[in-house]
Amino acid sequence: MKDLINKLSVGFEITDVVYQRKDITFLTVAKEKVIDLITHLRDYEGFSHFVLLSCVDWIEDNIFQLTYFLNNPEKKHDFAIRTNIDRNNPVMTSAHHLWKQIATYQRELKEMYGIDFPGSPRLNENFILEGWDNIPPMRRDFDTKQYAKDTFFPRERPQTNDPTEYMKSKLYPKE
Amino acid sequence: MSEENNINKFENPYYKKRIVEGPDGEKFEVDPLKDYFCDEHPKVHKPSKIPVIENFLNWARAESLWVLGFGTGCGSIEIPPLMTPRFDAFRFGVQARPTPRQSNVFIISGYLAIKTLKRVIRSYEQMQNPKYVIALGSCTINGGMYFDSYNTINRLDYYIPVDIYIAGCMPRPEALLAGFNKLKELIKEGKAEKANEYAEKFEWYKANQKKIIKDWNMPDYNW
Numbered sequence: 032m033k034d035l036i037n038k039l040s041v042g043f044e045i046t047d048v049v050y051q052r053k054d055i056t057f058l059t060v061a062k063e064k065v066i067d068l069i070t071h072l073r074d075y076e077g078f079s080h081f082v083l084l085s086c087v088d089w090i091e092d093n094i095f096q097l098t099y100f101l102n103n104p105e106k107k108h109d110f111a112i113r114t115n116i117d118r119n120n121p122v123m124t125s126a127h128h129l130w131k132q133i134a135t136y137q138r139e140l141k142e143m144y145g146i147d148f149p150g151s152p153r154l155n156e157n158f159i160l161e162g163w164d165n166i167p168p169m170r171r172d173f174d175t176k177q178y179a180k181d182t183f184f185p186r187e188r189p190q191t192n193d194p195t196e197y198m199k200s201k202l203y204p205k206e
Numbered sequence: 207m208s209e210e211n212n213i214n215k216f217e218n219p220y221y222k223k224r225i226v227e228g229p230d231g232e233k234f235e236v237d238p239l240k241d242y243f244c245d246e247h248p249k250v251h252k253p254s255k256i257p258v259i260e261n262f263l264n265w266a267r268a269e270s271l272w273v274l275g276f277g278t279g280c281g282s283i284e285i286p287p288l289m290t291p292r293f294d295a296f297r298f299g300v301q302a303r304p305t306p307r308q309s310n311v312f313i314i315s316g317y318l319a320i321k322t323l324k325r326v327i328r329s330y331e332q333m334q335n336p337k338y339v340i341a342l343g344s345c346t347i348n349g350g351m352y353f354d355s356y357n358t359i360n361r362l363d364y365y366i367p368v369d370i371y372i373a374g375c376m377p378r379p380e381a382l383l384a385g386f387n388k389l390k391e392l393i394k395e396g397k398a399e400k401a402n403e404y405a406e407k408f409e410w411y412k413a414n415q416k417k418i419i420k421d422w423n424m425p426d427y428n429w
Contacts, residue, residue: 157421159319159321159357160320160321160357161320161321161324161419161420161421162419162420162421162422163420164420168356168357173356175354175355175356176354178356179349179353179354179355179356179360180354182417182418183349183358183359183360183361183418184360184361184364184414185348185349185353185360185361186347186348186349186360186361188348
């Protein structure tokens with residue numbers, strides 16, 4: 032696999048390589064090169080199976096990190112293509128033309144993180160949340176506990192005690 | 207994102223006013239919310255004034271519990287074993303039915319997402335009286351382990367009336383059978399009258415439901 036990565040790093044400007052496991056390698060590339068790299072891997076290197084597309088919200092660095100997971104069924108090897116996009120203007124090139132199921136992942140990311148994928152089919156339809164009118168719920172600046180408290184009529188919970196302090200006061204009240 | 211998509215996001219095109227062409231070419235206007243659905247609210251069914259008759263009716267009601275086959279959360283996995291020889295809910299007169307019109311017990315099995323709640327309300331209102339609700343698991347009582355989730359409700363009794371709770375996470379099928387027996391006792395004593403409570407406090411329930419279902423694009427009462 033190292034030969035392949037050396038070959039790829041010339042044309043696709045791979046900035047970071049992490050050998051996570053014997054059969055998983057993480058590659059970090061620029062936002063513009065992702066679709067080219069995935070297409071190349073699919074058509075010429077045998078990475079024909081698309082596993083998943085996920086997102087991590089790094090609010091401290093002001094970026095969303097997208098991960099495209101590809102699998103080579105013959106060599107039993109996984110490539111995870113990582114890229115960072117700006118959190119204030121989250122737009123990414125759509126990849127639904129490569130595998131059909133990417134459109135569903137992109138719908139989910141649009142709803143949960145608010146990342147826009149122009150041209151992706153049925154992108155603005157409701158996926159899981161119906162009639163959501165707040166900021167996207169998987170962003171880390173969304174306070175889910177406060178939202179649930181304000182919205183869902185929480186039931187009052189019984190008062191809880193710290194077990195050590197409580198037993199001390201019960202058993203040795205004078206101390 | 208285009209503006210047009212945003213505006214029409216919550217509207218159901220089926221309920222829009224439109225002009226329909228009949229089979230012989232005649233054109234007429236259809237307003238589905240007025241023409242297809244009755245807008246009458248649910249009514250309170252008062253118990254009979256003669257105690258003997260009321261007791262007899264309650265006994266009859268208690269012996270025919272037909273469960274709606276609607277699994278809402280992880281608790282729905284506890285319902286199939288009920289109909290196996292090992293637990294055999296059939297000996298208590300409990301059986302499952304596929305549609306709301308044919309059944310009168312609604313088991314809310316576990317957590318309820320808002321998307322599911324919308325369907326639950328619709329199914330509950332389509333069920334015929336006398337109807338009962340069993341809330342299964344701790345999620346329906348106070349939210350359980352999903353108490354701080356953005357998409358699951360905390361208390362079920364704010365949205366539909368609950369006759370009996372079965373606590374646990376998850377309750378075993380034995381607990382469900384005990385719940386059925388308890389429900390039978392309540393019905394025989396004439397205490398399982400929550401469908402009437404729904405009719406009495408209809409406005410309050412609707413206000414709570416509309417507070418969290420923000421894309422309310424269905425009739426208020428679906429009869």
